Amino acid sequence: MALTGVMRPGHCQLRVLDLEESVHFYQDVMGLQLVGRDRSNRVYFKCLDERDHHSLVLRQSERAGMDFYAFKVSSRAALDQLEADLRAYDVATERIPAGDLLETGERVRFQAPTGHLFELYADKKHVGNPMGTHCPEAIIDGRRGISPLRLDHWQIHGSDLDGSRDLFCDVLGFKVAERVLTEDGQGDMAVWMSCSHKAHDIAFVRDTRDNTLHHAAYLLGSWEGVLKAADIMTIHRASIDEGPMRHGITKGTTIYAFDPSGNRFETFCGGYDFYPDMEPTVWTLEEFGRGVFYHSRRLNERFLTVVT
């Protein structure tokens, strides 16, 4: 295969302060499909167009934030090879047995220098999407909620951005698609990285607060879908951080908002295709505001301060 190794963000486990309120939110406002609960009372969701069993796991906790971030890899052999590569890079790995998460095979877990727990896995039950794979219809009529197509990427913060960036480049095969330089222009304040030809599969921002989540991002089908998402957020009085708007970085159109626990999420559309032969786009720190908020051209206070 031309796309091998790490393929895409596969799932993440999100801590929420009130499980049932969050189940309501992700089901009725976000419009995700509830696909299961496990014995630890974790609740599982998938997006409309995803074919694997789940992409979001909610866990009740006294503190919001993300427990771990998982990428699906192309095969068990790739999983073994990537684990070996991680160890060769002096990264400790742990095997989480199959079945720990519903319908999910063995996972290889490691901690990145920014403090975040990552996982790789090769197997998750194919449950398909509601359109199916036999002479399917193109859409599902009457969907309720924002109903994104799929989990797309995460933006996460930590101090050793360089360490995580290099680990993702050197071991996991990611490429930097866009970067914001530090004030002196000598280092990276933020990097958007791709393991595919999406403009980003993950973004790291330099921040003293290790192992923090800025947002999890969900893909919509159009700019009109972005408007509908904002309308639905208002109908449900969900807290919008900023948007609808465009990003300068990746050029996608988007809304940032918060779930009931204060976890930021993004519902976005578009962005260009980034292939590994392309040079990264570079932003000065001065233009970071326009990079993120292309229309207002200034970072809002919440963007810089609120992480979970």
Added chain:
Amino acid sequence: MALTGVMRPGHCQLRVLDLEESVHFYQDVMGLQLVGRDRSNRVYFKCLDERDHHSLVLRQSERAGMDFYAFKVSSRAALDQLEADLRAYDVATERIPAGDLLETGERVRFQAPTGHLFELYADKKHVGNPMGTHCPEAIIDGRRGISPLRLDHWQIHGSDLDGSRDLFCDVLGFKVAERVLTEDGQGDMAVWMSCSHKAHDIAFVRDTRDNTLHHAAYLLGSWEGVLKAADIMTIHRASIDEGPMRHGITKGTTIYAFDPSGNRFETFCGGYDFYPDMEPTVWTLEEFGRGVFYHSRRLNERFLTVVT
């Protein structure tokens, strides 16, 4: 890198009956950028968002159609490996020297069982897009013509579909994303194949006419862009084959039209992400019409008969 080997369609050389009329068409109606002419009087074009030197080469000829189809690969090492793999698969290869096409490195050429000439190459001059990679703007105002973002894929016809499909799967790392079965349900009438996570980078359709082109496809940014494309075709009295409409296969929205030489092209938007772990979508021959023309649900005569 997670995306290695064959990355994407990179360029193709199209035969046109009247070069200057075609230059006008691809420049003013399609809105491509003319980037050069070579000593053989071939004319080179690139799309708005492409960063390499060109993606379309026009050559005057007495017969319309496509001379060859080229994929960019991730590195020279990948090029050498793929050439070795092709030979190991008993496919003859030829090296076209660097510089034969403007600003393009060495190409490895081979013929597929359906009769088409394919090329692989690793090097082409990066010329960038007009937005640039330093604190870029998101759009270019006042673009004229259809102005697609990039060359996306080709649909080509030939009798030994099985042979070409297997070659692309077994040697080049493609996966079948969607297929239309033959009437008896035992074979493939058509396959849409991906070397990335696009729903298709190439499509083969079984047809007694070997080495023929059904269409070259160009990507647009939105369904409103599809409308604008149709409007511009009408303003210039370009010949629309069908559309605006949606495809059932890939679920994109689209128009088929003809260039002045009768070469069909597609200007389309959307389509889902196909990853290599996904099962192909399967269509019966009976539903082929809805698969291609989702709204009219019947193949028009031209779709089946006109190739160049």
Added chain:
Amino acid sequence: MALTGVMRPGHCQLRVLDLEESVHFYQDVMGLQLVGRDRSNRVYFKCLDERDHHSLVLRQSERAGMDFYAFKVSSRAALDQLEADLRAYDVATERIPAGDLLETGERVRFQAPTGHLFELYADKKHVGNPMGTHCPEAIIDGRRGISPLRLDHWQIHGSDLDGSRDLFCDVLGFKVAERVLTEDGQGDMAVWMSCSHKAHDIAFVRDTRDNTLHHAAYLLGSWEGVLKAADIMTIHRASIDEGPMRHGITKGTTIYAFDPSGNRFETFCGGYDFYPDMEPTVWTLEEFGRGVFYHSRRLNERFLTVVT
């Protein structure tokens, strides 16, 4: 008021061959709200954004087509005046008592020279739309079906186009917004007429078949809504006549399709504002095809032959 007299198309009574099949169609595919049935077993519907009780009445019959077309006028005084004006123009009028149609006041009925029965009325129960008029939300989430905003206009055919056109201009205050000339350029083959600042509230086409319906048109909110309408038609295997496409005449974007009885309808969006001080747009018969089907630029056979 600056908008007085005839305000807008208010309702029409459509003959259908199988009432329950049609109720299913207009409710589940078109996404209209069923608001009542009367003692004559007529079924009443309204569109999402309409505030009056109904805009469509279905009546079972052995022959498809439209019984009558009704415009709402601005007041009872306006109704009386318009009736007097009609009679002064030698048009016979009839008063249909209040309550003949559910929740509807007295109607003034007359026959136009093209054979169609028209009605004027001033009173219909305000039932409101689901968003309400007190601090409303902007949208309703999870609507099923095409769910147009409102009834917009009708295109109807008959031989004495000149007579109906003049009656609508001279007595009812309509203006011709666009016209297609007859082959000799001396008369009107078709006229699009406005009683407001919409590009058309009614259109007449010259046709030997008097008192026939070409289509009833329903308004959508966007070109993406037109796409969704086409997708929903396909999901339900409704018969699409042509589209999605753009009109040259009025410049709207649109689909023509058929209900289960063969009555054509249109789901469209857009079109410019036409004010009474504007000169009509004129089309030659030669360009009629592009006027109606802006992208294909030719009238299809059904457009010219199928009326009910």
Added chain:
Amino acid sequence: MALTGVMRPGHCQLRVLDLEESVHFYQDVMGLQLVGRDRSNRVYFKCLDERDHHSLVLRQSERAGMDFYAFKVSSRAALDQLEADLRAYDVATERIPAGDLLETGERVRFQAPTGHLFELYADKKHVGNPMGTHCPEAIIDGRRGISPLRLDHWQIHGSDLDGSRDLFCDVLGFKVAERVLTEDGQGDMAVWMSCSHKAHDIAFVRDTRDNTLHHAAYLLGSWEGVLKAADIMTIHRASIDEGPMRHGITKGTTIYAFDPSGNRFETFCGGYDFYPDMEPTVWTLEEFGRGVFYHSRRLNERFLTVVT
């Protein structure tokens, strides 16, 4: 005619601090067509789809703001009648001779209780739009700038809102489409008024600053046009006040921004049709924020304080 008397906003004369900078702005950023300069060095512009000679007049001044607001009426007879009606209502009127504004007939000027100068006129030279009225094309390719379709409405502020509202209702035939109540619920804080079936042709907001402009609004064709407007504003570093977003009031989608003199303008799309038989939509002061800024649900400081 069914639409008689006051038809629509026709033109306004805007004071700008630096004429040439403003000419550049309205021509290149807004994408209006410069149609003339007069002996007083006023500069005239029209929008893409407008057919009359101009809709915007710029005048250099040391203070930003609007000199006067003009509505086109349906005929000279209507102009005379409306002047008589104004005088009968004890409103002083003045006749400005034909030719005072380029290509414009006699204007009737009066001052509204909120301090604003209004004008009515019946005649302005028809210059047509670039598509024409003979077998026109549907769009113009390659337009630069925001390129709105037409001037749509104004929001203006003053203390005697009741007086202006009543004058517009009682004499000019406007209807209140939406209103925001004062805190005690007994009066109007703001009213959106229509002389047609647009959701608003003018809006008055209660404010101690008489004769002030909140914004002049220009119509776009789609939500994607709103995005493009915001992108173009950023490319030119125009000052965006808020948006892209949706209004709760009128339900349109929109951006507020400032011209180089600090005059706010709106580029918007959509909004429902309001006919004179409809009840006004009522908002409490508490929900005013959601009414204007449907997504953020709070009035920003600038919205309340900046007028010119």
